[in-house]
Each structure stands twice: as structure tokens, then as C-alpha cells.
Amino acid sequence: MGSGGSLCLVTGATGYVGGRLVPRLLAGGHRVRCLVRTPEKLRDVPWRDQVEVVRGDLLDEEAVRAACEGADVLYFLVHSLQQKGFGDLDRRAADIAGRAAQQAGVSRIVYLGGVHPPGQLSEHLRSRAEVGEQLLRSGVPTAVLQAAVIIGSGSASFEMLRYLTEHLPVMVTPRWVTNRVQPIAVRDVLHYLVAAADLPPEVNRSFDIGGPDVLTYADMMRTYAAVAGLKRRLMMPVRVLSPKLSSLWIGIVTPVPRSIGAPLIESLIHEAVCAEHDIDDHLPRPEGGLTRFADAVALALGKIQHGEVETRWSDASPVDAPWDPLPSDPGWSGGTVYRDERERLTTASPAAVWRVVERIGGRNGWYSFPLLWAVRGWIDRLLGGVGLRRGRRDPERLRTGDALDWWRVEDLEEGRFLRLRAEMKVPGRAWLELSVAPAGQGTRYRQCAVFIPRGLLGHLYWWAVAPFHGLVFGGMARRIVSAATGRGGTRSRVVRFRGRAAPG
Template identity: 40%
Template sequence: MKVLLTGANGYIGRRLKKLLIAHKDIELRVFVRNKNSLSKEILENYEIVEGDTFDKEALKKALDGVDCAFYLIHSLNKKNYKELDKISAQNFIDTATESGVKRVIYLGGLGVKNSETSKHLLSRLETGEVLSSSKTTQTIWIRAGVIIGSGSASFEIIRNLVEKLPVMITPRWVETYAQPVAVDNVLEYLVSSLYLKYDKNLIVDIGSEKMKYKDIMLQAATALGLKRYLLPVPFMSINLSSYWLNLFTPIPFSVAKALIEGLKSEVTMQNDNAKEYYPQIEPMSYTDAVKKAVEEIEQNQVVSRWSDTDGTTWDQSHAKQINDAIFVDRKEADISSYDKEKLFKVITSIGGKNGWFDYDFLWEIRGIIDKALGGVGLSRGRRDHCDLRLGDCLDFWRVEDIKENERLLLFAQMKLPGSAWLEFKIVDDKLIQSAYFYPKGIWGRIYWYALLPVHYFIFTNMINNILKSCKNI
């Protein structure tokens, strides 16, 4: 069958793509905003269509001749995401119907509509309703709550809180019920939905045991071999809880707030369709899911993370912004006697637990300041200690461009009065390290000049230590 995968660079999409490739009976087509965000293997062996769900011509091209399509799209990072999600879903199901697509498979969230339903959850529910509105294209709507897996937002929050805080002051939402589900089970349900012998719309709620959020925290601590204590208090508002998560986990304030708002209402299963239509799938227990996630992290086998880019990476508009950058700090070094492959390997090892080639304490201070301002800070680290790919988050940077043995470009995602990039280029026998800054107003200019002394020491040491590290390989 011909299958279209959307959201292929997201947390679930990356993992699902890997599974679909292994199925020889599937002819896979991938729909992404930027094909350069895909691996060389995908680009060479699979059909790629560039565009997004707001471009109807691109949608027609993507859905033409498709039997089944996965809809793994949301616009949470945008201010008006609720309206955008509805438009996106309507465009998709309309075009799918016109193109004769037999089945759409959508991954949404557990929950019911009521006065306490958060804006984020309401958006996921409305998206499912829109996708289920076609009279000729069937929609299988898989609904999951707290997804437990290495790199998932939910698991990153739980793990970081449990590991960092022996005693946790918690708001009232810890008494709310949820049904966590292992990411491996989510993928099983999605893949199995391709082969389901059923021709009507279907809502399938999935999850393991029903438990309170406080038990989710405490059982995670037990699985990690830790003893933890919770002290519920009545005075923690949504904003205060969001800052708390932002401070102690890799989740930025905006995402933390959307998640916290959703904790007011239960996210539990409303039907038994998972058992009835997918009897072959045995849900993994919560404790086993936590242990497996930790094992993947320890063994550097994290396939995807919640912070993975949606594909809106390097393009000509960014190139123009860099060319227009008002401030540039450039260092150059002669590398005629260096192995360029080894040198690039050293460059791409930057960040996370590997550090920033000296003055790490200054980077940590900047990370603390960023967290205090509601930014991502340094706690995201790296997905993998060795491997780096386009779209990866790297502390408070994101990989915007990476060309083997030629170039690494990082875009700053910390709170800044402007836009910043850090670039490493190998050109002939030179290593060129450049920091670009495009200021926003007078505060952007003050920011740059105030940090000039710090930049001198950081960036001079950085290029020198990169060369030293290369010689030690």
C-alpha cells in the first residue's frame, strides 16, 4: 500500500518512519517542510514532497495516489495554534477525500470536553473531530495521554524532577488521574492501524494502568532506585507551576504552561476499543516503560526527542539574516596539518555533557539566566553524545545546517534581544569560527557590547581548544 507520513521529523514521526521502512509491503512517501531535514538514506530511497498543510497544491501532490495517511501535525509552538490546527486538519481531510485516500490515522490526546479542558487538549480533540468529518475517508483516531519514552516531553519532566528533587512541593494536580502509555505501544497501535479490518471511523483510547500523577512520580523514582517525597500545597498557580517545571526540567515555559493547563482534567481511557480491535497488543506497564526509557538514554539509543525540529530549518531567509548581521565575531585558524574528518568530529561533539571547550561555568551562568527568563537553558543537552543531525537541539542552540566535514551552523534559542548564530566552517586549510548577532533595537546593541569581553575569552579559547582536542584523538 502507498502510505503518506506527515510530521516525519517529530517525536513520534521519526520513530514511526523507522518502523514503516522495515515493512516491505509499504511504499512510503514523506511530506515535510524542508527535505534537507531528512537523512541521506530517506532522500535517496523514498519519495519526498515538500510543503505544509496550509499549501493546498503541495497537499494534493502529497496525497495523490495514497491509500493511507498518518496525520502527526500540530502547531503548539505558535501563538494561535488552536485556529491553525483546525485549518490544517480541514485542509488535510478535504484534500484526502478529493484524492480518494481510504484511511487517515491520527494520534491525538485522551480527554473529554468540559469547562476545565485546557486549550491545548481542546485543540487536539477538535482536530480529531475535523479529521473524522469526511463521509468517504475513514479516520482512525488513536488517543494517548502521558507518553513514556526516552526523549518524550512527559518523561523528560518526570525524570528531571525525580532525579533533581528529593522533596517536591507539588500543586493539587498531582491528585488528577492519568493513564500513561509506553511510546513503543503507541507505535504498535499506529502501525497496526494500517492493517485493521474495519471500514468505519474509530476512536481508540490507549494506555496502561490508571494512576494519579503523584503515583506516576513516585513509581518513576522507585524504578530509578530513588526515594522521593511529595508535599502537596494549595497555592501553586498554573504560572508558578510552569516556572517550576521550566526551572528544573528542559521544558521551556511556553510548553510547560500548555502541559500544566492540561493537568486540571483527567486523561483516562473512555472506551475499550484498544482491547477489542487490537487484541494482539499487550500494553507495557508504567514501571517497565520508565526502565526501558532510562536504558535507551544510558545506551545512547534515543531515536527522537520532544524538542526535535518540525523541519523549519536552514533556508535562504536565514542566509539573508546572517548576511545582514550587524555584529560578527570571527576567528580563523590554519588547519593544513590537521585531519579534517577528525576536526569536524571534534566540532560536532560540542555541548551537552561534552561541554563548550572551556569556560563551561560561563555557559552554565548564561543557561541559568535563560531559565530565569523562561527560556530553555542548558538542560536539554544533546540527544546523543556523539551523533549530531540537522534539527537536533543542543543545549540552548538548534542545528540549522550541517554538512559533513564542511560546516556546522547553530541557531540560538535562548532568550535574546535579537537573533544569534554560531558557525564553524572548514574552507581549504582554514577553520573559520563565526558568531553572528542581529540585534533588536537599542537593547540588542547594549547586550552585544556588554558581552564583548566575555565573547573574547570564550570564542578565542573555543577555537584553540577545538584544535588541541583534535590533536589528542
């Protein structure tokens, strides 16, 4: 099987690694088919028109079998980390994928798992190991690439490292910061993933992959500080910080939610060092050699500073997140749809207003009452939600599927319309719609917050926060058009609160 024209089926193409792998497979001369639950999330990626996209869930055996037809290589890059019982879900998905690949005559499976030591493993590492073993038994030649900490702009591991080091010059640290880790740059992971497509059929095994440096986590934080130009960090290890307490602390200090941070922290209680380097006997190393840890940090920081982050850990949304047209008659809401609608006319051009709309969130802020947004973000974090720290992938441009603080870009029509779906903890479902349209010699800006309550608690929640909407949503509309004009010249018509019973 040569590299010229092999058809690669990529699962997890909307995730951190999968979203970076696809364009590199294309650059290597492969054809690519993406199996995704939500094809809309790939609508705005730059390589969308170069791939075949099929809708399907890895737990749907019929859909997976159909997607495998005609494929030469299957990339298994999914992990249900944010869901309860993720181990069982991943084992089921691996079983279905392995059978479908074998029946369809797929020549190679490539799976990205985790480096793990012998002995008792955390639930996260045990799940990754079991999936790898299951795929190796599928009857299809399989390469299981096992990486420890992946360092790259937007990776969950890098974001944890970055926020801990930047925000805590003095750290009370748990014992696991002295465990050894062999991190690897995401560019090197991608190199091995692409090259693994051409392994000979007799190769059916796992390979540990890691960078050239073996460090403790404390060393990684000190090196990050040096590369970022920060003062040396002081660390005081203590024995009382269990992995569970550490994950709570990670959830407060970093943008990584506890649902992801906890399994990652549990994995760090083990040393994550490559036990072998047999991959070198089968595949060439990246051109110029493996990337040193300090260089990987510098590359990642450069991508962030120049707004060139391809994908982020937050690109993958929860499986049960609604991704449908805005529902108008949900039975469980009692037929009620609450709306807060704002409209403003401005002398600014539609393009000028849209530039402000598309830059909203992250470090650019929400053009509203900052304290109320901050308080709501902290409450969400305490409830186990994502809070406001996820920020943006790119400071200027959005695309469908992007995470934007506690929102997700659900629909985007360039220059005209933006719909955000809330992923904070609320008793119901919430959206925020922002639209821009020409109006005479200026622009009509419309803003609509929509909330569909779930049960009595949902109704009580809406009316509890309604008194603050003037500050939050009213201030947002006013400041967005003000930022677009850079001066006065606005007039407004506002519908403050309206509860509407959906026709029944």
C-alpha cells in the first residue's frame, strides 16, 4: 500500500489531533474520509472541500461499516473522556470499529493511545490500554502509538502546564510533580501518525513514542517559565494533595474542566516514560530529529501569540450536546421559550459591526458588565462547568464548532449572523444570536438571547437572572455598536424581556 492515493478514514476529525492530522494526510498524497457525528462542525475548516465527510457515530455499527467500505487505513482517534463510563463506551466503539474494518477489508488501523507503566493503572490509562489491545486483536494489522504528554498550542496538557506556571509563581505541589515524564511535540506525533499508514502488513503491535527529553513535571514548569520569560517558579511539594484534590485545584486555576483534568492528573501519578523506541526500526524520525521540550514550548507559544492555533482541546463538544436548528416547541419546557431581544441602529458600516461581533469573547471580552460575567463564570466552574477560561482559538476569526469561553459556535454566516450555544451549567438550554444587516446608510444590529427552561427550576432560573439582563445584554448591544463606530451616532429600540408560549 503506497502513500499515493490511499483512502484514510479518520475518526475524531473534529478533535485536537484529528483536526491537525487530516491536512497532513492530504499533503502526503492520501485521500481522506471523515466520520463525524456533526458534519456541520467541519463546515469552515480550510480543508473541508478536499475531503469526504460522512455522518455517523462510532457506536452505530451500520454507520461505521458503511464508512469503512473502500478505506485502506482507519485512524481511531476518539476518546470519550468527558462522559461517565468512558471506558465502556471506548471499548464498545473499538469493538465495532475493529469488526467493521475487518469485514470491509481495511489494510491498517492506527490508534493513538497513552504510554503506561506495568501494574495498576488509572481508569484513563487503563481505558487507553484496553482499546489498543482490542484493536490489535481485531484481525486487521494495527499500530498503537502510545504517547505521554503531548505539547502543542491548544492541547489540554499544554494548557494545564501553561496556566499553572503563569498564574502561580509560588506553588504548593503534590508529590506527582516529581514523577518523570517523556513529553512529545504534537508535530512529532503527527509525523508518526501519517507515516504509520505505510507500515508493512506484518506489523501488528504497540509503539511507545516520546520526545528526546525525560523530565519531571516540576522540570517542565520551570522550563516553561524560562522559555516564556517568567521568573523562576518556587515549588513546595506536600504529601496531602491527593489526585482528587489536585484535579479540583486544576479546575480552578486552568481552563481545563475537572471532567478532563481529573483523568489527566490521575495519569500523572505514574511515571510516563517510553519503555522502548522500536518505532525507529520501522519509521523514519521527523526531518531534523525529534523536537526538544523547550523548543516545543517555544513553538506552541509562538502559535498562540500569532493567532495560528489550528485546533484546541475544547474543539470536541460533549456527545449529548444539542446541535440542531433552534428548537421551538420542546415538550419538556412546558412550551415556553424566553427571549431577550435587543436592536440598535448605527451609522457604522455592516463590515465594521461584524468585525466587532466576530472578535467577541476570550481576551477581547464581551462588551458588557465584566464583573457579572466573571461571577457567572466562577459559579459555573464551581458547578463543574467550563467557565470563561476556554477563550478563543483565534483572536480575530471564528469558525463553526469553535469553543468560545462557555459558548460553542453553532452557526456562522460570514458578515451576517452568529449563533452561540451555551455549554455552561444551566437548568435548560440557552443560545445567543447576533446578526448584522444593512439599514439605509448604516447598520441594524440585532441581538437575541434565547432560553428554553427545563422544569420549574429552569423557569425560576430565568426570572432570577432577568433583572441583570439590562446590564449584561443591554450593555453588550450598546458597546458593540459603539466599538464599531468609535464615537456616538447610535439609536436603539429594545424589547427587554419576553416569555413566549410555543404554539402547541
